[in-house]
Amino acid sequence: MSSIPYIVEERPDTGLTNAKLGIWIFLASEVMLFGGLFSAYVFLRMAAPAGDFEYWGNKLSIPMATINTLVLISSSVTVIMAWASLKLKDFGKYKLYMGLTLLCSFMFLVIKYFEYTGKFHHGIFPSSSTFMGIYFTLTGLHGLHIIGGIVVMGYMWLPVGNKMWKTNPEMFTNRVEVAGLYWHFVDLVWIFLFPILYLL
Amino acid sequence: MSNNEHEHIQEHIKIYLNVFGALAILTLVTVAVSYLELSTVEGIMLALAIASVKASLVAGYFMHLISEKQTIIWILILTFVFFLILMFLPLITVTDHTGIN
Numbered sequence: 001m002s003s004i005p006y007i008v009e010e011r012p013d014t015g016l017t018n019a020k021l022g023i024w025i026f027l028a029s030e031v032m033l034f035g036g037l038f039s040a041y042v043f044l045r046m047a048a049p050a051g052d053f054e055y056w057g058n059k060l061s062i063p064m065a066t067i068n069t070l071v072l073i074s075s076s077v078t079v080i081m082a083w084a085s086l087k088l089k090d091f092g093k094y095k096l097y098m099g100l101t102l103l104c105s106f107m108f109l110v111i112k113y114f115e116y117t118g119k120f121h122h123g124i125f126p127s128s129s130t131f132m133g134i135y136f137t138l139t140g141l142h143g144l145h146i147i148g149g150i151v152v153m154g155y156m157w158l159p160v161g162n163k164m165w166k167t168n169p170e171m172f173t174n175r176v177e178v179a180g181l182y183w184h185f186v187d188l189v190w191i192f193l194f195p196i197l198y199l200l
Numbered sequence: 201m202s203n204n205e206h207e208h209i210q211e212h213i214k215i216y217l218n219v220f221g222a223l224a225i226l227t228l229v230t231v232a233v234s235y236l237e238l239s240t241v242e243g244i245m246l247a248l249a250i251a252s253v254k255a256s257l258v259a260g261y262f263m264h265l266i267s268e269k270q271t272i273i274w275i276l277i278l279t280f281v282f283f284l285i286l287m288f289l290p291l292i293t294v295t296d297h298t299g300i301n
Binding site: 014015016020021024025028031032035036038039042043046062066069070073074076077080081084087088180181184185187188191192194195196199200 | 205206209212213216217219220223224227228230231234240243244247248250251254255258259262263269270271272275276278279280282283286287289290293
């Protein structure tokens with residue numbers, strides 16, 4: 001059986017590989033998914049009694065979220081360095097950078113875990129207020145995206161990645177690039193979540 | 201791989217590290233700004249402006265949008281239009297609401 005076309009070469013009509021076009025269309029749908037919730041946030045905030053969002057928002061930990069922002073930005077750099085390493089044909093460095101990316105993503109989840117459980121200990125749940133409802137929904141959905149990224153990038157980091165690199169290095173490089181695009185998007189969402197939930 | 205491409209990637213890596221520095225600094229700026237005595241509207245505008253700059257850096261350099269093909273740019277412009285509509289929906293409903301009262 002012949003392989004699926006336009007995985008490595010660009011399609012003449014779109015000028016893109018299928019994977020590249022596919023991930024961007026997926027990310028466009030993701031923009032709408034998060035967009036709907038951001039829109040809900042605006043709606044709820046405008047309808048809330050004056051000072052209500054500020055009151056509940058002040059219960060969140062800014063230092064923890066700031067560290068998490070830095071962790072996520074770092075992981076965005078390491079994932080692109082992983083891809084650049086493959087472009088330079090340096091698989092050892094790829095392993096290192098992808099490993100660091102995974103480490104950062106786990107760190108993000110651990111910090112998030114402590115944030116969540118800290119709230120639960122103080123009797124704060126999604127049902128506590130409108131703000132907490134949208135806070136847990138937005139950060140929960142974002143957290144699920146982090147887990148999704150870990151699954152995909154973890155798969156490519158494990159020995160199965162070595163095999164793919166040996167049999168079809170160009171395809172593997174493209175896969176890492178596409179996973180990287182998704183990961184940058186997850187970072188991008190957090191860049192907006194951080195100020196609207198923690199700082200405003 | 202040609203030497204040329206090698207140098208090209210090396211240049212890109214430098215850009216990535218610079219963008220990382222900028223993102224880290226802007227994160228600290230956002231936090232610092234939130235402690236200023238600003239009105240709610242000013243605070244929201246400033247925070248969103250900084251977030252937009254950060255998002256542009258990520259999308260432009262990490263996601264290579266500044267040198268990406270037209271097809272993707274058009275998909276994203278279309279997405280952005282729909283995104284804006286989503287964001288303005290709450291405003292329409294509120295106008296409607298105050299109209300009733």
